[in-house]
Amino acid sequence: MHRTRIKICGLTREEDVAAAVADGADAVGFVFYPKSPRYVTPARAAELIATLPPFVMPVGLFVNASADEVAETARVAPVALLQFHGDETAAQCAGAAAAANRPFMRVFRVKGDTAGSELLEYEAQCRASSHLFAGLLLDTFVDAYGGAGKVFDWSLIPKDLAPRAVLSGGLSVQNATGAVAQVRPYAVDVSSGVEAAKGIKDASLIAQFIAAVRAGDAISGNDA
Numbered sequence: 001m002h003r004t005r006i007k008i009c010g011l012t013r014e015e016d017v018a019a020a021v022a023d024g025a026d027a028v029g030f031v032f033y034p035k036s037p038r039y040v041t042p043a044r045a046a047e048l049i050a051t052l053p054p055f056v057m058p059v060g061l062f063v064n065a066s067a068d069e070v071a072e073t074a075r076v077a078p079v080a081l082l083q084f085h086g087d088e089t090a091a092q093c094a095g096a097a098a099a100a101n102r103p104f105m106r107v108f109r110v111k112g113d114t115a116g117s118e119l120l121e122y123e124a125q126c127r128a129s130s131h132l133f134a135g136l137l138l139d140t141f142v143d144a145y146g147g148a149g150k151v152f153d154w155s156l157i158p159k160d161l162a163p164r165a166v167l168s169g170g171l172s173v174q175n176a177t178g179a180v181a182q183v184r185p186y187a188v189d190v191s192s193g194v195e196a197a198k199g200i201k202d203a204s205l206i207a208q209f210i211a212a213v214r215a216g217d218a219i220s221g222n223d224a
């Protein structure tokens, strides 16, 4: 049976990485977008990644970076998966992933009038664009690209897409159980909802969030 995977994003401190690992996070995200308050340099991310045990995936997050920037970042910081969170075209994502020789996630930033069929078409285009495409992260459309703590209408997610999708955008201790029980996504991703301040995670909120996801798995019969 499927257990909802969990990514904690926007980590900047060793103690926050340790808290995510201790509570069972499957992945940790490092933001390489300089305008983000959660930005870390590739060298700083390398220090944080060096603290990870096996089987916790480091994810590198980019917004409109060039293929050379992505490749150089991945050379310095050994991320296992790329996440393209800007306005990148399919070709730009495929080219950057090939340059870095890493699999990647693309992001669909959902608006109020987004149709479920658009998500399926977008995923199909991504899959056709590169053998390195690993999956689709669904986030809420915001001007700052992401990390805004805003939810979108989960009911528009097609039932046959959910088991392959990463649900993101405004998840929290308060809504994670319901999100998992309703959507039954492959994984969830959270940043603001487990923070004491931008880029500063709260260990108790991380633990509560992961427990809330597990409660959602129990309700939907997903627990392993």
Ligand SMILES: O=C(O)c1ccccc1NCC(=O)[C@H](O)[C@H](O)COP(=O)(O)O
Binding pocket: 009, 010, 029, 031, 033, 036, 037, 038, 061, 063, 085, 139, 144, 145, 146, 147, 148, 149, 150, 168, 169, 170, 171, 189, 190, 191, 192, 193
């Ligand atoms: O986290 C950021 O500051 C950020 C900035 C620009 C683009 C993406 C960003 N984060 C990407 C993530 O994967 C976040 O976890 C995702 O947007 C959800 O954030 P939140 O709604 O705060 O949980």
